[in-house]
Amino acid sequence: MSGSTEHGARTQEDFLSAYDPRAFDPVAVTVDIVALTLRQGALHVLLVRRGAQPYAGRWALPGGFLRPGRESLDQAARRELAEETGLSDAPGIDRVHLEQLGSYGAPARDPRMHVVSVAYLAFAPDLPDARAGGDAAAAAWVPVAGPPPDTTRDGATDAERRDGTHGGGPDRRSAAGARPPVEDLAFDHTAILADGLDRARAKIEYTPLATAFLGEEFTVTELRAVYETVWGRTLHAGNFHRKVLSVPGFVRPTGGTAAHANSRGGPRARLYRPGDARLLHPALLRPGREDGPPGPDAAGTPAR
Amino acid sequence: MSGSTEHGARTQEDFLSAYDPRAFDPVAVTVDIVALTLRQGALHVLLVRRGAQPYAGRWALPGGFLRPGRESLDQAARRELAEETGLSDAPGIDRVHLEQLGSYGAPARDPRMHVVSVAYLAFAPDLPDARAGGDAAAAAWVPVAGPPPDTTRDGATDAERRDGTHGGGPDRRSAAGARPPVEDLAFDHTAILADGLDRARAKIEYTPLATAFLGEEFTVTELRAVYETVWGRTLHAGNFHRKVLSVPGFVRPTGGTAAHANSRGGPRARLYRPGDARLLHPALLRPGREDGPPGPDAAGTPAR
DNA sequence: GAAATAGTGTCTATGAGACACTATTGC
DNA sequence: GCAATAGTGTCTCATAGACACTATTTC
Numbered sequence: 001m002s003g004s005t006e007h008g009a010r011t012q013e014d015f016l017s018a019y020d021p022r023a024f025d026p027v028a029v030t031v032d033i034v035a036l037t038l039r040q041g042a043l044h045v046l047l048v049r050r051g052a053q054p055y056a057g058r059w060a061l062p063g064g065f066l067r068p069g070r071e072s073l074d075q076a077a078r079r080e081l082a083e084e085t086g087l088s089d090a091p092g093i094d095r096v097h098l099e100q101l102g103s104y105g106a107p108a109r110d111p112r113m114h115v116v117s118v119a120y121l122a123f124a125p126d127l128p129d130a131r132a133g134g135d136a137a138a139a140a141w142v143p144v145a146g147p148p149p150d151t152t153r154d155g156a157t158d159a160e161r162r163d164g165t166h167g168g169g170p171d172r173r174s175a176a177g178a179r180p181p182v183e184d185l186a187f188d189h190t191a192i193l194a195d196g197l198d199r200a201r202a203k204i205e206y207t208p209l210a211t212a213f214l215g216e217e218f219t220v221t222e223l224r225a226v227y228e229t230v231w232g233r234t235l236h237a238g239n240f241h242r243k244v245l246s247v248p249g250f251v252r253p254t255g256g257t258a259a260h261a262n263s264r265g266g267p268r269a270r271l272y273r274p275g276d277a278r279l280l281h282p283a284l285l286r287p288g289r290e291d292g293p294p295g296p297d298a299a300g301t302p303a304r
Numbered sequence: 305m306s307g308s309t310e311h312g313a314r315t316q317e318d319f320l321s322a323y324d325p326r327a328f329d330p331v332a333v334t335v336d337i338v339a340l341t342l343r344q345g346a347l348h349v350l351l352v353r354r355g356a357q358p359y360a361g362r363w364a365l366p367g368g369f370l371r372p373g374r375e376s377l378d379q380a381a382r383r384e385l386a387e388e389t390g391l392s393d394a395p396g397i398d399r400v401h402l403e404q405l406g407s408y409g410a411p412a413r414d415p416r417m418h419v420v421s422v423a424y425l426a427f428a429p430d431l432p433d434a435r436a437g438g439d440a441a442a443a444a445w446v447p448v449a450g451p452p453p454d455t456t457r458d459g460a461t462d463a464e465r466r467d468g469t470h471g472g473g474p475d476r477r478s479a480a481g482a483r484p485p486v487e488d489l490a491f492d493h494t495a496i497l498a499d500g501l502d503r504a505r506a507k508i509e510y511t512p513l514a515t516a517f518l519g520e521e522f523t524v525t526e527l528r529a530v531y532e533t534v535w536g537r538t539l540h541a542g543n544f545h546r547k548v549l550s551v552p553g554f555v556r557p558t559g560g561t562a563a564h565a566n567s568r569g570g571p572r573a574r575l576y577r578p579g580d581a582r583l584l585h586p587a588l589l590r591p592g593r594e595d596g597p598p599g600p601d602a603a604g605t606p607a608r
Numbered sequence: 609g610a611a612a613t614a615g616t617g618t619c620t621a622t623g624a625g626a627c628a629c630t631a632t633t634g635c
Numbered sequence: 636g637c638a639a640t641a642g643t644g645t646c647t648c649a650t651a652g653a654c655a656c657t658a659t660t661t662c
Contacts, residue, residue, distance in 0.1 A: 523641090524641080524642090525640085525641075541640080541641080541642090542641090542642070542643075542644095545641075545642060545643085546642085546643075546644095549642095565639095565640075565641085566639075566640055566641085568638075568639050568640070569637090569638060569639045569640060570638090570639055570640025570641055571640070571641050571642080572641085573640085573641060573642090574641085574642090
């Protein structure tokens with residue numbers, strides 16, 4: 001496996017003292033983060049504009065090199081998320097859910113050398129605007145185009161414009177040009193983002209992670225909005241309400257009610273906090289494409 | 305895409321020619337494989353006995369270093385699986401399902417240096433005995449202790465003994481000593497194995513991957529045995545049968561029937577092949593721990 | 609007061625699981 | 636023939652979804 005004797009005479013200590021890590025072909029490890037949040041009713045991803053080569057000037061997922069010997073992958077991910085976006089002490093940053101998404105290691109995915117990237121997925125509550133930090137020339141929450149098919153999303157374009165006028169920070173000039181290129185990111189980040197979105201859509205089905213997009217207290221209607229936005233489809237309000245309350249440990253009533261009712265009227269909604277369940281049972285099934293007749297078309301249904 | 309200047313003075317080409325990958329702290333990347341199969345009705349994992357330091361003499365998951373610049377992670381995983389176990393041209397090796405499991409990167413998980421391991425999970429049909437190759441001193445399919453609780457598994461011990469007498473290969477001496485230490489592997493491989501088992505148990509719920517443990521043609525009873533073994537619980541034969549046939553695209557009848565009936569009698573079972581579905585809908589739900597009363601104990605139920 | 613919403617009740621279709629039963633094979 | 640199994644029918648219960656309805660708030 002490495003360079004050394006077989007069963008040999010040498011002890012592990014001897015072996016280690018003679019071991020030279022630089023004798024092998026170099027490889028680097030980075031962490032990249034797909035951080036998702038909800039702003040103005042639209043799903044946004046955190047992007048940075050690269051200030052350094054390669055891909056200088058292009059948008060990319062926030063991330064950076066693992067510091068070998070000094071941190072674990074999880075630690076690197078959390079560090080990079082905070083560091084490169086200036087969100088270290090943003091309120092709510094500690095409530096961000098971070099999980100590993102997968103690793104990407106095609107030899108030519110980075111022109112510098114073989115770089116293996118360990119991607120992470122983050123679910124964030126609505127955080128402040130991002131500030132560029134580290135090597136980033138800019139950082140911004142960028143709206144993600146609506147999920148696959150369905151709903152003709154005029155709202156997306158709208159939200160994009162609003163986002164452009166949002167940050168007074170260094171990301172102004174970057175957002176001024178065209179609409180943020182979520183589909184033309186540096187490296188293979190477009191593919192990583194797509195994988196992250198798939199994971200997020202699946203994950204809120206059977207875990208309570210949708211609450212990670214909300215504040216500490218929320219109404220069932222707000223929770224429903226999370227599902228509708230991430231899945232890109234409207235859900236039946238009444239059935240959703242009953243379903244959420246029937247899943248043990250999903251949410252826990254605070255006893256209070258929202259300060260104001262919906263701006264268009266109606267009673268004031270009750271408030272809830274995340275419950276202590278880690279898995280939803282039964283799950284909140286995503287409204288599927290109708291199971292068509294069990295014809296031979298069953299093959300082309302990988303999405304659910 | 306690559307060499308456009310943007311703002312910087314240097315082009316991407318200039319940058320790359322001056323780039324020195326060895327200027328940074330070294331890190332290595334390995335792939336490790338949790339390869340599962342069914343033998344004599346028990347779940348087995350492929351292990352190798354390390355011939356080199358560190359952890360020489362200890363059992364470990366098969367795997368090895370990524371060859372930087374020369375292969376992707378997936379390619380490395382498939383190469384190592386074949387290489388280190390001498391199964392390159394075993395019949396059925398091409399039907400092995402390989403998927404990424406996750407990455408492990410604690411700084412001290414390898415005493416040599418910081419090594420990030422990308423773990424893979426493999427579902428294999430019953431393959432021949434493994435042959436040691438590469439740096440491995442031995443390679444063997446080793447029974448995995450039964451899943452968490454439930455069924456007092458005397459069968460496991462039994463299967464272990466049989467496994468010891470099985471291979472005429474170089475793994476003889478290794479299996480001779482004590483029972484294979486699936487719970488005391490090198491590095492953090494015990495934890496990786498546990499994660500792999502969890503993933504496998506979950507994955508056969510909503511994908512047809514249970515068929516990857518079987519031959520090209522199989523009976524519903526054989527398929528049920530896969531589920532019973534991986535989940536460690538018995539399933540109702542009649543309901544399972546109807547369920548499997550009712551899920552579109554799960555299995556496809558060949559028209560034939562098994563050559564012989566069960567050794568204890570009964571009609572000869574019909575034969576099936578894997579269908580073309582990639583996801584089972586509806587899923588085969590794992591018989592859960594009964595949802596207890598929705599008390600505060602809902603927290604301690606991460607297993608489902 | 610009009611309109612929209614929060615939350616609940618009810619009905620139906622579907623699937624999971626328990627149980628029962630027939631037909632077929634090995635011994 | 637006996638025993639065990641493959642496969643099917645039937646019943647019950649839980650859940651998803653459609654629809655209806657009341658109460659509450661904004662404008």
